[in-house]
Amino acid sequence: MTNAQQPVQGRSLPAPASTMIAEFGTYQEAQALVDKLSDAKFAVEHVRIVGTGLTTVEQVLGRMTYGRAALTGALGGAWFGLFIGILFALIVGNAWVWVVWTVLMGAAFGIIASVLQHAMTGGKRDFTSLQTLQAERYGVQVTNEHAGEAVRIMGQPNPTQ
Structure with a gap:
């Protein structure tokens, strides 16, 4: 049980009082301002970028078929098998035999796992997608104590390099 007076490891500390010095429509614009502050030797550990109006966007990439499930499983399993094979090859002799064997076994197990996972959805999610937070x-x-300096630096033109 944790003590309410002591922060749990991994939790962030309360944020100090801050002033919004700029607002942008894209993350890249906000990042460019922080980069400008950094280039001016500003103590950027007093800066944070805060996204508001969060939305999840899921881009559908295509249909998920048994063939596609088998292919993605084979590729993922083969990569894992290659990693394990290289580890075995470093430890024991006859290196190429281990690498080839583990790549083939990894691909086979990847196919089985992916096809079973796809079958267990029962056709309720037969597409692939990529979900992002925007x-x-x-x-x-x-x-607050550093906002004035940041605003002063913001008003300066970018140094030519």
Whole structure:
């Protein structure tokens, strides 16, 4: 049981009071401002980028068929088998035999696992997709005691390099 007075390892500490010095429509713009502050030797550990208006976006990539499940399983299993095979080859002799054998076994087990996983969905999710988290706006916040300096640096033109 943890003590409520002591923070649990892995939890972040409460954020210090901050001032929003700029807001952007894209993450790249917010990142560019932080990079400008860093280039000006500003203590960037007092800066954070905060995304607001979060939305999950799932892009459907294609149908998931048994063939596609088998192919992706074979590729993933072969990569894992290659890793294990290289480890075995470093430890024991006759290296190429181990590498080839583990790649083939990894591919076979990958096929079985992927096809079984696809079959267990019962056709309820027969497509592949990629899910991302997107923000509507990105704000750059700086701790209150450093905000004035950050705003001053923001107003300066970019140094030519």
